[in-house]
Amino acid sequence: xxxxxxxxxxxxxxxxxxxxxxxxxxxxxxxxxxxxxxxxxxxxxxxxxxxxxxxxxxxxxxxxxxxxxxxxxxxxx
Amino acid sequence: xxxxxxxxxxxxxxxxxxxxxxxxxxxxxxxxxxxxxxxxxxxxxxxxxxxxxxxxxxxxxxxxxxxxxxxxxxxxx
DNA sequence: CTATATTTGTGCGTATGTATG
DNA sequence: ACATACATACGCACAAATATA
Numbered sequence: 001x002x003x004x005x006x007x008x009x010x011x012x013x014x015x016x017x018x019x020x021x022x023x024x025x026x027x028x029x030x031x032x033x034x035x036x037x038x039x040x041x042x043x044x045x046x047x048x049x050x051x052x053x054x055x056x057x058x059x060x061x062x063x064x065x066x067x068x069x070x071x072x073x074x075x076x077x
Numbered sequence: 078x079x080x081x082x083x084x085x086x087x088x089x090x091x092x093x094x095x096x097x098x099x100x101x102x103x104x105x106x107x108x109x110x111x112x113x114x115x116x117x118x119x120x121x122x123x124x125x126x127x128x129x130x131x132x133x134x135x136x137x138x139x140x141x142x143x144x145x146x147x148x149x150x151x152x153x154x
Numbered sequence: 155c156t157a158t159a160t161t162t163g164t165g166c167g168t169a170t171g172t173a174t175g
Numbered sequence: 176a177c178a179t180a181c182a183t184a185c186g187c188a189c190a191a192a193t194a195t196a
Binding site: 082087088089123124125126127130145146147 | 178179180181182187188189
């Protein structure tokens with residue numbers, strides 16, 4: 001899946017939704033890291049700030065936890 | 078102190094005045110950084126553009142100098 | 155042990171679009 | 176038309192902590 005820059009839905013929400021779907025599908029497993037901000041930038045073709053906001057949303061949703069200088073991990077079910 | 082959105086005085090001027098007062102009171106000391114744009118946003122509940130314009134005014138008044146990617150600092154007395 | 159690469163945190167610069175008075 | 180204000184989104188640079196070679 002990819003992102004649609006023309007959609008009225010902010011890119012960072014779209015990216016968050018795409019990653020959330022990968023978590024819920026089991027592709028990204030509990031306890032394991034999601035892609036780094038840099039990987040997200042490259043994978044979805046967005047700026048780092050956009051990737052960071054997307055991850056911030058996932059934290060707000062309680063799907064992930066971020067450990068500084070370590071990464072962001074899927075929360076245990 | 079806080080900001081008044083209903084005042085005829087633009088928000089960015091109000092924010093600039095509040096920060097200027099903190100400089101003149103000595104709370105923000107010469108040579109030391111004033112709060113970041115993000116901190117100003119959060120502290121005064123304004124958008125980033127408003128915070129930026131406020132800092133721009135402080136620069137015009139000669140109260141601070143901005144060093145790109147490093148921060149904005151109170152000028153030496 | 156040292157050096158490098160990775161990853162997140164922070165800070166500013168800039169541009170565009172939208173809405174309001 | 177213009178100024179104000181907010182939101183989104185691109186970018187660069189540097190720091191600090193961690194992971195790896």
